[in-house]
Amino acid sequence: MSRGAAHRNRPWSRAVAAGALAVAALTLAPSADGTPGRTETAVESTSPVTEVTETEVSVRIPLPVSAGSHPARCDWLSYLRYRSSDGPSKSADADRVLVAQPGILEGAGAFDSVARNTVKAAAEKGRHIEFWALDRRSNCLEDNAGIGTGNAAKAVGYYYGGKQVDGREFDGFLTSGQAGWLAEVGLEQTVRDQYDLLSAELPGQKLRKEKVLCGGHSLGGVLTGVFATWDFDSNPATKADAGFNQCAGYFALDTTISTSLDDLNGTSPGPGGSLLPGLIPDTSIGYAAVQAGLRTGVLPRFLALPAVLNPETMNLLALSGLAAREAPDAESALLDSVPSNANIETTGRMLFSKNPEVFLKGSPTIRDFRLTNEAVLGAFMDDHSAPLAFIQTSVGFFDSAGGSGSGGAGIVDKNFPVSNSDPAQPALFGTELKAIPDEPGGPLYTWRNYDRVGAADDPVYRSASGAPFTAAAKEVTDIGELARSLSEQPLDFTEDYFPTRLVTDIQLIDDPQLAGKLVHKEGLTANPKVTFVAGDGILADHIPQDENPVILPGYQHLDVLTAAPVQNDGSRERIAAGLAEFTH
Incomplete structure (x- = not known):
């Protein structure tokens, strides 16, 4: 990820498309080698929340x-800071500071919409708050120069293509x-990073x-719970250092503030199990053996699968967001421009196969369809298309010029990885009916944004069962804002x-070796909290x-x-409103 301006000498420093990051000359506490100890850089955004x-x-x-040998850039911790434009410039002078831990496979940029909406909602109530979206250290390994x-x-x-950006080629x-x-980057390093960052930014x-x-999304709720119970000075008798005494309250975004994955059993593995086959190593071998396996490389140091979840496919999501932001209604050339390697082709088949037969045959592929850039992004991440529930958003639905509803324009049931007719659909795949374009080489498939579902011109596409695939009440996120969050932020999604x-x-x-650090069990209930749960998630x-x-x-x-700041029923987004109220 890009780090502050004063140490952006690495060639893949990021320039935001809407306008290069402007240097805000705030550098503090030089380190022993003369480099600045802190940088703060203005982010120019095209968000409608201005x-x-x-x-x-x-x-x-x-x-x-x-920790051993590591890139110098990984000695920096970064976060996105959101505040009222007419509020105090110093964080210590804010009414509240919300600090958010991301979920699994998630970066700071994912919080952009909820952060902006919450800060604005609080300002409308006369309170100037800040929202800090944290990036974990591992994000330092990403090269986002292309995006x-x-x-x-x-x-x-x-x-x-071997093309250079800022004089550097992609490695x-x-x-x-x-x-x-x-x-070496486990629970102890992660919660220590949060403690050290808070201590540096808000001394006292x-x-x-x-x-x-303190709070977070998904796994970030568990990390917040661990933080709350952690003893940071190795002396349980002293409690000023305890995690819960760094927080006035907790907020949970589709998660719980806990120290276990048990409350998240809609997605979590059991002991020795895995979130997805092959994604998380078997931990039944015990703590010492797991650590040895990670250190020797017998076990993978980061989570990856050959399709859908690995660094290349995560980057492909950002590329699809960039294309959708740059030219939302243009016919996509993205999938024709990326290589036809095994990883991308397997991902395409996983995300865009109508049924098991198509998946096994490998034809037709997503490359055989005419899709706008927004439709590609929707195919990858909408809850009526994406096969994995934890990457789903409710951003609208496929559409097409000349669509007639009831399967018109070749939009039909998607029965892979599971069938729409299966009443016992595993939670991992979500609960919504899945749909897919069905005319390769046919019409240009477009995307109907969340706020156009249910409009007068909506053809109301239906499943083979006769049920509409979606309705206005089930659509909550603007696909344009999703595209922006995926591709515009200096710390990515x-x-x-x-x-x-x-x-x-x-x-x-x-x-x-771990339990001895989580000694302040009272920390989980020591502060007030608010919990928000995705009703269709x-x-x-399980909460x-x-x-x-x-x-x-x-x-x-x-x-x-x-979620968009204004919902389809005309109401304000409820999490932003609720968090703003919680800051009182």
């Missing part, structure tokens, strides 16, 4: 020597063997206890190199009722981050 000032903040907090050009063709040329996506230091424990609200150890540590959290039936969750009808797992 009353919010966004900056990228980077603070030099080196990894311990025990940063703001041009999809240039980006593809950089990643696949390729990293392998596990090239990221050995990630074996009493100030943090008064101002900071995804986490391409998610450390395996972070998840295995959570699965093995009762091991004495994979966790809707305990004693959490008093605010259920959000129509929302999917990512919608809690990306």
Whole structure:
């Protein structure tokens, strides 16, 4: 990821398409080698929420020597800072500071919409708050120079054509063997990073206890729970350093504030199991064996599958977001311009096969269809198309000129990986009927945005069962804003190199080497909290009722981050409104 302006000497520094990042000359606390200890850089955004000032903040907090050899840029911690444009310039003077941990495979940029909406909603109530979207250290390994050009063709040329950006060629996506230091990035390093960052940015424990609200999305809720119970000075008798005493309250976005994955059992593995086959190593071998496997490279240092979930396909999501932002209604050339390698082809078949027969045959492929750039992005991430619930958003539906509804324009049931007629559809694939274009080489398939579903000109496409695939109440996110969040932010939406150890540590959290740090169990209930749950998401039936969750009808797992400020019924987005109220 890009880091602050003063140490952006690495050639793949990112330039935002809407206007290059303007340097805000705020550099503090030089380190021993003379480099600045902090940088803050203005972010120019095309967001329609214009009353919010966004900056990228980077603070030099080196990894311990025990982490081993690692890139110098990974000695920096970064976050996106959102604040009221007419509010105080100093974080310490804000009424509240919300600090958010991302979920699995997720970066700071994923919070852009909810951060902006929340800051604006609070300002309308006369309160000037800040929202800090954290980036984990592993994001430092990503090369976003191609996306940063703001041009999809240039980006593809950089990643696949040997073209230079800022005088540098792309070195390729990293392998596990090239990221050995990630074996040391587990729970302890992650919560320590949050503690050190808060201590550096808001000096004074009493100030943090008064101002900071700690929370996160998905796995970020569990990380917040771990943070709350962690003892940071290795002396349980002293509690000023305890995680819960760095926070005035907690917020959970489609998650719970806990120290276990049990509450997230809509997606979580059981002991020794896996979120997806082959994604998370078997932890039944025990803590010591897992650590040895990570350190020797027997186990992968970051999570990856040969299709859908790996650094190249995460980058493909950003590319599709960039193309959709740059030319939303243009016929997509993206999939014809990226190479036909095994990884991309397998991903395409996984995401865009009508049924098992098409998947096995490998034809027709997504390349055989005429799709706009927005329709490609929708195919990848909409809840009526994407096969994996934890990457789903509710951004609208396929459409086509001349569509007549009831399967018109060749929009039919998508019965892969599971069938729409299967009443026992696994939660991993979501609950919505899936749809897919069915006329290769035929009409240009377009995208009907969330706020055009149910409009007078909506043909109301239907499943073979006769049921409409979707309705206005089930659509909550603007696809244009999703595209912007995926491709415009200097700290991006995804986490391409998610450390395996972070998840295995959570699965093995009762091991004495970890449990001895989570000594302040009272921390989970020491502060007030608010919990928001996606009503159509994979966790809707798994969040305990004693959490008093605010259920959000129509929302999917990512919608809690990306939902539009004004919903289809004319109401304000409920999470932003609820978080703003919680800051009082």
